[in-house]
Amino acid sequence: GAGVSQSPRYKVAKRGQDVALRCDPISGHVSLFWYQQALGQGPEFLTYFQNEAQLDKSGLPSDRFFAERPEGSVSTLKIQRTQQEDSAVYLCASSLQPTGVGVNTEAFFGQGTRLTVV
């Protein structure tokens, strides 16, 4: 595809419900990131994949959050037993190569999934 695609764009979940958010990165991009953006804040890192390997999940706020990228392409962020504090925009980004000086580091963001937990 032309860009990073995320679905659904909007999700309303009842508290306690499980949700799954999907990210289709740009074809061929090695790195994939998930960020959480609360209203009026900058994105906060959740987790990072290099191909299918989850190299960093230090930003996941609790064990209710789980992410996978089994074939090194599409990724899913799953949130179990959603809580109101999980309400935010979840952004997926991909880049051709890992970030770092002198590398093609631009991370392209998807449009995000706005999750509202009621």
Place this chain on the structure above:
Amino acid sequence: QKEVEQNSGPLSVPEGAIASLNCTYSDRGSQSFFWYRQYSGKSPELIMSIYSNGDKEDGRFTAQLNKASQYVSLLIRDSQPSDSATYLCAVPNFGNEKLTFGTGTRLTIIP
């Protein structure tokens, strides 16, 4: 202290003037610095990257980096109403790849 700090604004600038956005960071080892623009309800879009001390110009945008003082700034010349957006400063953690963002500065260009 947050790792990346920005004034949240809002910052209002008359059309045609220079908008100046500032960012400070705490990790002295940081090597790369990015400015993203985010329109309301949209995703962040990279507009500038800078790696070396000094200035980097791209059209109406100039990024300035001072590693000794640990700040990076973005100047927008001849500001246009279409520049009205939130500008996010981001610093990658070399080695574990994640971007640490500031809270963003909301810029409004007044016609």
